[in-house]
Structures are given as structure tokens and as C-alpha cells.
Amino acid sequence: MKKIAIAIDGPAAAGKSTIAKRVANNLGYTYIDTGAMYRCVAYYALVKDVDFHDENAVCRLLPEIKIKLMPDNTVYLNDRDVTADIRVNEISAGASIVSAYSKVR
Incomplete structure (x- = not known):
């Protein structure tokens, strides 16, 4: 099937x-929690001091990002547990912005 x-x-x-x-x-x-994936991109942009609205700058970060989604819903970004860090309002707002970028998708 x-x-x-x-x-x-x-x-x-x-x-x-x-x-x-x-x-x-x-x-x-x-x-697969794609929302968590977009949140990781936004979180990484924030950590790297990259404006969420700067599509080119956000997309340049993508090769540096390694995301692991675990069966227990733990989320790792570059081998660091960011499960709680990506669930704050600022990251939610950033995820909405970066998820619209075709290269992020």
C-alpha cells in the first residue's frame, strides 16, 4: 500500500x-512537526541577530541548521534541546514570517 x-x-x-x-x-x-522546524529557523535567526524579515539573510543561515524531531516531541537544533525555547511568542511570530520563504519550506 x-x-x-x-x-x-x-x-x-x-x-x-x-x-x-x-x-x-x-x-x-x-x-512531523513542521511548525517546530519553522520555529527552529526563527530561533536560530534570532540567536544570530538576523531580522526575520530579511529573507536572504535568513536563507543564508539554512546550511548551518540541523534539526532533529524526536518521537517524544523533543526538538533539537544543532544537537541542543530547544523544545521550550522555540515555544515563546517572539519565536512564534518569527516562525510565521520565515515559513513563508520558499527556501525555508
Whole structure:
């Protein structure tokens, strides 16, 4: 049986992750938190003092970024646990900006 990818879109705090995890588990799929990935890019830009709105500067950082999403929902950025660090309002806002860049996607 060929498996497909399922994407769930919607506003923040709507329960997308909760539903996605349940659906993935029921179907035997791997759950990938793309929101956490975008948050990592925003977090790294913040750490490197790069303006979220500077698309070229943000994209130049991409080769330096290594993200690991663990089954227990722990998120590592360059081998550092950033699970809590990426869940703050400033990073959420930055993630919304950087996720629109095609090279980030």
C-alpha cells in the first residue's frame, strides 16, 4: 500500500498537532512537526541577530541548521534541546514570517 502525506492547516492553538498525532498513530504514519522546524529557523535567526524579515539573510543561515524531531516531541537544533525555547511568542511570530520563504519550506 502506498502511503501519502497528510497536511493539516489552521490557526494557532486550534488542536492541529493533537489531531495530527492521533491520525498519524492510527494510520501508522510518522508525525512531523513542521511548525517546530519553522520555529527552529526563527530561533536560530534570532540567536544570530538576523531580522526575520530579511529573507536572504535568513536563507543564508539554512546550511548551518540541523534539526532533529524526536518521537517524544523533543526538538533539537544543532544537537541542543530547544523544545521550550522555540515555544515563546517572539519565536512564534518569527516562525510565521520565515515559513513563508520558499527556501525555508
